[in-house]
Amino acid sequence: MAGLWLVEAGCSKSNNSNNNPFGVTARVNSKTFHAFQTAAGLYANYYQVGGVGTVNGDTVFLTIYIATPVTLNATVSTEDNAFAEIDYVIHRSNVPYASYSAFQGQKGPAYYTVTAIDTAKHLIQGTFNGVLSQNGAVSDVPDSIVITNGQFNTSYQ
16 A cells, blocks of 8 residues: 555545644654645545655655544554555655555554544544654665654545
């Protein structure tokens, strides 16, 4: 599932508490990630929630894949579900430079919790964190990154 995020259509459950402002935010190796653009979509087996931001002068794509069906307020581990994944891709000069992932059977662990979902308004909200490992051998970036205090609150198609 690793890749860039796109928007698709669909719906399933209904509940929303909207306590977080819209967007995707996190701490990545003690640096702040705040998406200046977000998008989300519902696919056959997962929601895809993504944000684009800037960290250390690099453009970064952060994507959370949320397995369906969603159980509200349940912590899901990327080790336990084939459709749970978190990706972090650093772009330099407008091309992918280094990528990190946590997904089932390899890398991680990473976790997410969906705290609210409103299928009538197409909104999804939750938290995420974890350790993502580099997908390759780029020498001037760390082998892994630690994501803490991750939050998402966005609309989906």
